[in-house]
Amino acid sequence: MTSSAQENGGAGMEIPCHEPLHCPRCHVPLSAGNELRCAVCSAVYPIENGIPRFVPKDNYATGFGFQWNRHRLTQLDSHSGMPISRDRLLNASRWSADELRGRTVLECGSGAGRFTEVLCETGAVVTSFDISSAVHANAASNGHFANLRLVQASIYELPFLEESFDFLFCFGVIQHTPDVERTFKTLFRYLRPGGRFCIDVYAAMVAYPHPRQLFRPITKRMPPAKLYSHVERMVPRLLPLSMKLSSIPGAGQYLARMVPVANHRHLGLKDEEIQRNWSVLDTFDWFAPRYEQPQTRRRLERWVKDLELSEASIVRHRGLYVIRGVK
Ligand SMILES: C[S@@+](CC[C@H](N)C(=O)[O-])C[C@H]1O[C@@H](n2cnc3c(N)ncnc32)[C@H](O)[C@@H]1O
Structure with a gap:
């Protein structure tokens, strides 16, 4: 690694440069311009908003x-x-x-x-x-x-x-x-x-699968925007119930699992709007991914x-x- 005079965000110290990017197929350094090019296989990789794309x-x-x-x-x-x-x-x-x-x-x-x-x-x-x-x-x-x-x-x-x-x-x-x-x-x-x-x-929880597994075969095939609008409507209705159940000493966390929305009680998030926002994000994250393999x-x-x-x-x-x- 070589040294550069760039300042980083945290420590205000000299930081080393990143290594150049290499062609994923030929493993040779890519030449840079408006896009990245491989001199061996002629592959061209676009740069979008400053970010090279290889997929x-x-x-x-x-x-x-x-x-x-x-x-x-x-x-x-x-x-x-x-x-x-x-x-x-x-x-x-x-x-x-x-x-x-x-x-x-x-x-x-x-x-x-x-x-x-x-x-x-x-x-x-x-x-x-x-x-x-x-x-x-x-x-x-x-x-x-x-x-x-x-x-x-x-x-x-x-x-x-x-x-x-x-x-x-x-x-x-x-x-x-x-x-x-x-x-x-x-x-x-x-x-x-x-x-x-x-x-x-x-x-993997073989004896105790999460109820989202019942719905995922359908939800993972839905267009993201459509699924998201369902989740946005579901969370305000179900999150209060999930929060109430999870506050029951002992059995609470198991009971709350029956309600298919993400609940972040353990994080102590500041207010209801923030809790809802995290819940919408993580509930979507449960239902949307093409693959989920614990x-x-x-x-x-x-x-x-x-x-x-x-x-x-x-x-x-x-x-x-x-x-x-x-x-
Ligand atoms: C649940 S998110 C986690 C994101 C982040 N690590 C975090 O904890 O907030 C999973 C991420 O993995 C990315 N991902 C899935 N398959 C990938 C792959 N083959 N190569 C790179 N990223 C991948 C997805 O695009 C997604 O952003």
């Missing part, structure tokens, strides 16, 4: 693009005024802001950028990508960070050099891809040996073993497994 505009994650552009700010700490994303990232990963400063981080499936903001604030050299148009929402919120590079690309065809990142971060993504094992294993190709990773995934601990243990990582732990937390360690 077709329409793909299986189009609903995510809709969701994150509609809710560009909802989950950003700078918008909510609460350190919800910061605490979640730092607690789950056990990384500190000091460790991240000046190091290269690959953030995979960045959505609207709630975690991009946290990573950029540490002074890390952040590369964030998403397969969907969510990258434009992320740019609108986090584009002011000089230490951020955004790319629209898929985990399966990335324009980065292998083993080139110090940290790998991926939250809320792999269960939404068509082949979760392939996704999980592919991510590690981009982490340098000795680099640190933190990935989460929905935990994983068992046993399967994750097998994948981790196959990868021969130096260190890895799998921790269960609120319906998720967090897999973290060192390559």
